[in-house]
Amino acid sequence: MPHQVAAVSEIFSSLQGEGTHMGERHMFLRFEACNIHCEYCDELGKPGYDFDLDATLESLKRLDKEFGPHSYVSLTGGEPLLYVSFLKDLLPKLKEMRWRTYLETNGILWQALEQVISWTDLVAMDVKPASVTKERSFLKEHEAFLKIAVRKETFIKMVCSKEIDLGEFKELCEMIQNVITRHCPTGAIPILWNKINKWDCEDPKEIPRPSLRAPQSGAKQSLGLGTGSAISELGIASASTGTLPRNDGIRIPLILQPMSGEIEGHEDPELMRLLGELQTVGLGILQDVRIVPRLHKILKIR
Ligand code: SF4
Numbered sequence: 001m002p003h004q005v006a007a008v009s010e011i012f013s014s015l016q017g018e019g020t021h022m023g024e025r026h027m028f029l030r031f032e033a034c035n036i037h038c039e040y041c042d043e044l045g046k047p048g049y050d051f052d053l054d055a056t057l058e059s060l061k062r063l064d065k066e067f068g069p070h071s072y073v074s075l076t077g078g079e080p081l082l083y084v085s086f087l088k089d090l091l092p093k094l095k096e097m098r099w100r101t102y103l104e105t106n107g108i109l110w111q112a113l114e115q116v117i118s119w120t121d122l123v124a125m126d127v128k129p130a131s132v133t134k135e136r137s138f139l140k141e142h143e144a145f146l147k148i149a150v151r152k153e154t155f156i157k158m159v160c161s162k163e164i165d166l167g168e169f170k171e172l173c174e175m176i177q178n179v180i181t182r183h184c185p186t187g188a189i190p191i192l193w194n195k196i197n198k199w200d201c202e203d204p205k206e207i208p209r210p211s212l213r214a215p216q217s218g219a220k221q222s223l224g225l226g227t228g229s230a231i232s233e234l235g236i237a238s239a240s241t242g243t244l245p246r247n248d249g250i251r252i253p254l255i256l257q258p259m260s261g262e263i264e265g266h267e268d269p270e271l272m273r274l275l276g277e278l279q280t281v282g283l284g285i286l287q288d289v290r291i292v293p294r295l296h297k298i299l300k301i302r
Contacts, residue, residue, distance in 0.1 A: 006086040007032035007048030009078070011059045013067035016074065016102075017296030019124050019255050020155045024071040026102065027063050029056065031078040036106060038133040040159065040259050043078060053089050060099075072102035072122065081105055081112035091119035107156075108138050110145040123149040125156050127172050131165035132259065139175060146179045154252050160278060161259040162271055169278055173254070173285040180252055180286075253288040266293035 009030045016026045032048025034041070051059075064070055073094050080087065080103060094101050100121040105113070107125040117123075125145065130137045146154070156176060158169075256275050258265025265271055275291045282289035296302065 004083075004086040004089055005050045005052050006056075006083040008051040008056065009043075009046040009048045011056070011063065012302060013063050013070065014302045015296060015299070016072070017294045017299075017301075018104075018257065019157055019292065020253055021071065021102070021122070021124075022292065022295045025067070025069070026072045026074040027060055027067075027070045027099075028074045028076055029060070029080075030076050031080050031083050033082055034077055034079045034106070035082055035108065036079075036128070036133070036135050036138075038128065038135060038159075040132070040161065040261075042260070048078075053086075053093065056090060057093055057097075060094075061097075064099075070099070072100045074102040074104060076104040079106055079109065081109040081116075084109075084112040084115055087112075087116050087119075091116055095119055105145075106138075107145045107149075108141045110141060110148055113145055113148050117148055117151055120152055123152055123154045125149050125154060127156055127158050127176070129158065129160075129164055129168050129172060131163055131168050132159060132161045137168070139171065142172070143175050143179060146176065147183050150179065150184050150252065155255060156252060157255040157257055159257050159259050160271075160275055161261075161265075162274055164274075164278070166278075166281065170281060170285065173282050173289075176252065176254060177285050184252070251288050252286075253290055254282060254286055255290050255292045256282070258291075258293055260294075260297065264293070264297050266298070 009032045011027070011029050013025065013027050016022055016024045030043070030046070032046065034044055037044065060073060075087070091101055101119060102122045102124060103113075103116075103120050104124045105126065107127055113120075113123075125142075127142050128135060128138050146156070158172070160169075256278055258268065258271050258275060261268075272291070279289050279291055
């Protein structure tokens, strides 16, 4: 049977610039199309080229040989889950290669996630406030999606602008907390490494840690990093109003990411103050709410 073909915009090696695995070296496989159109999107419009399974694997192998070792193969977009038939061919091959798989997704296509979750090591899931994207609300889809995602290591990212509606933000936080409470077993943590595909480990100490492959001799280490700039005073409103409730180790971090406009979001003091306020509100509902700007934008790398 002929292999599926997917529209791939780019395949490259760089540092993961978002979320809880920021700074790790990843191979990125960017798919072209998306099922929605966020007002702030800076990825749509990159043309895609037909890649079949063999061409994709060859590109990844070459990249890993030249710039490896890599912590993950990051499937990004666009929306990777639009290409679920292709992923059902690709993901088992990536696991055969002993690569860990990282799915960056807008958190809507839960039926597609169900078909590939067993080969996915980490889900980096967006939740999309309509007040920011100017799309419709995807609350119900996000809820169905998160119920599946929590079988694996998961974090949630929310891009926030100054237009975010506080009521909508609280509703999204409450949905997340509701899923954590009802669908993550008490005493387990949703951080499951290679080859562990179910809730089979009550004691986090028993969970095997990932072992990265040893660097290949002579492998190039350069990523072509541009001139960096450090974050200094951000003027974030205080989010600490006392001791936060820390209970059973269940952690699905919510990452609040400042939206970029004409300037990068983290360079806008007003937006950063608002994010501090959102963090305070979020921490009244969730255990782990972080403000994290995009590292690759700060470092000016791809
Ligand atoms: S979900 Fe992501 S790729 Fe799709 S339009 Fe929104 S920001 Fe762009």
